[in-house]
Amino acid sequence: MTNSVNRRARASQKRQRLTAAAARVLHEQGVERTTLADIAREADVPVGNVYYYFKTKDELVQAALAEHSAHLDELTGRLDELTDPRDRLKGLVSAWVDQRETAARHGCPTGTLAVELDKRTDGTLDAEAGAVIRRLLDWTATQFRTLGLPTPDDHALTLVSAYQGMSLLTNALRDPTVMTREGERLLRWLDSLKPAEG
Incomplete structure (x- = not known):
């Protein structure tokens, strides 16, 4: 019984290593340039295990999207521990800025994957990438709604669009300071927003 439990635990850990490796390699290289062997090498497992x-x-792309979704849940879960929704939003912006070096090299993990998958004509993976971004928009809109701001969905769209834009420019220019400067501007914008008068 114990051996069976240990085997299942090892298999689960190996699958998780492959999923995390897929998320990293697909972000760094893109879907078309990534091979299963690349992911096996990153996960430090034999390539045959990938096929298993x-x-x-x-x-693997679906698994990578699930990994991005799990990272989003982890981040928003930590931010939800803050009592003030404005602090949650500012924490989100700070988390984005903290990833500026990665953004300079590879862009936004989910955004770049969504754009690449949209160009394919053979599936629905682009919709799955869009669903991860939709979850971010929904969480962000909830924060603006809790703040009592009018048009919370519009505010969420503005914030997430700003993130995607600053990620794209940071990557295109290979300049992490773009993310820093835009992040500071977004923090000032968040501080300036006032709830609607009752």
């Missing part, structure tokens, strides 16, 4: 857990590259 994931039959196709698309399954």
